[in-house]
Amino acid sequence: MDSNTDDLKGRAKEAVGDLTDNDRLKREGKTDRASGKVKGAIDKVEEKAKDLVDDVKERMHRND
Numbered sequence: 001m002d003s004n005t006d007d008l009k010g011r012a013k014e015a016v017g018d019l020t021d022n023d024r025l026k027r028e029g030k031t032d033r034a035s036g037k038v039k040g041a042i043d044k045v046e047e048k049a050k051d052l053v054d055d056v057k058e059r060m061h062r063n064d
Helices: 003-020 023-062
Strands: none
Touching: 003 023
């Protein structure tokens, strides 16, 4: 799942957990949301690394 899906799923679980007073479901929701944040951060780092590699390749081709 992507980071947004995990966040939405987590929010839903937390809300249902609050409504039903289910601590386990609330914890699962918080875990899902945290997982979404981590995935989002990893995606951003990955995208920046790809951009950097592309930039280096472009500079190397200009110097050939």
